[in-house]
Amino acid sequence: FDSGAVEKRRESLASMCDERARMLQDQFNVSMNHLQALAILVNTFHHSLNPSAITQATFARYAERTAFERPLTSGVAYAVRVTHAERDQFERQQGWSIKKMYSSPNSQGPGDAAVAEIRGPADEYAPVIFAQDAYKNVISFDMLSGADDRENIIRARESGKGVLTAPFQLLNGRLGVILTYSVYKSEPPADARLQERVQAAIGYLGGIFDIEALVDKLLHQLAGKQSIMVNVYDTTNDKPISMYGSDDTGSGMFHNSTLNFGDPSRRHEMHCRFMQKP
Numbered sequence: 001f002d003s004g005a006v007e008k009r010r011e012s013l014a015s016m017c018d019e020r021a022r023m024l025q026d027q028f029n030v031s032m033n034h035l036q037a038l039a040i041l042v043n044t045f046h047h048s049l050n051p052s053a054i055t056q057a058t059f060a061r062y063a064e065r066t067a068f069e070r071p072l073t074s075g076v077a078y079a080v081r082v083t084h085a086e087r088d089q090f091e092r093q094q095g096w097s098i099k100k101m102y103s104s105p106n107s108q109g110p111g112d113a114a115v116a117e118i119r120g121p122a123d124e125y126a127p128v129i130f131a132q133d134a135y136k137n138v139i140s141f142d143m144l145s146g147a148d149d150r151e152n153i154i155r156a157r158e159s160g161k162g163v164l165t166a167p168f169q170l171l172n173g174r175l176g177v178i179l180t181y182s183v184y185k186s187e188p189p190a191d192a193r194l195q196e197r198v199q200a201a202i203g204y205l206g207g208i209f210d211i212e213a214l215v216d217k218l219l220h221q222l223a224g225k226q227s228i229m230v231n232v233y234d235t236t237n238d239k240p241i242s243m244y245g246s247d248d249t250g251s252g253m254f255h256n257s258t259l260n261f262g263d264p265s266r267r268h269e270m271h272c273r274f275m276q277k278p
């Protein structure tokens, strides 16, 4: 059919897709800024006061009451750095012991205990000490004991910036991404050496992004939501990982809007299609 109409349709798809991508990116950015502020709050009222002025109960209440500031997150959690030498005393103080997140892939058999022993104890841990109520279940779990969380924590404390995981299955079974900010004993200068940053790190604040549920809510607020199909991918690696949406097949018109979630080592894309043929 007429090429003018096709061109119009293409433009309209592009503008709807770009609008959605921009909106998602803005909400992500707002959430990210508030997580950074929460990291500063924990530093100020937990680490810099003796005794600490934050308990799990006050943290959970504050996180809940300020949740509107982090529109794409379904929760926040704070993990503290504990060296192996400090472990016993830390566990006695907390009244619980540090737990590993996942039993290893082939965890059914008795072989695992042996593997753990060969590896020996970790030289440091990152147990969660505070969490928003929806994620209370992660308290006491060592966030360095799961591959995705571990990589994020290490990148966060080396960079001093907010860093993002790929989408992965959380302990609660849902798909999510975690945004982490490191907390430092004293704020390293902007040009601090990597080793100085790592040494100064004392904890890690994570925001949990429940992409499926929250992107859906966001897109439903937009007019014309019925008319286009939206998919969001983490395209950092060769194989894109779906973060939102399902049926991204079919021929026909398609638009790709880039998304910037502020972590330069990750790439994201939004793909849009019309639901109906013209």
Ligand code: WA2
Binding pocket: 077, 078, 079, 128, 135, 138, 143, 146, 149, 152, 153, 169, 170, 171, 172, 178, 179, 180, 181, 204, 205, 206, 207, 208
């Ligand atoms: N929080 C909640 N559920 C999870 C999870 C997590 N990580 N990992 C797997 N399931 C305290 O980056 C520091 C939170 C990690 C932050």
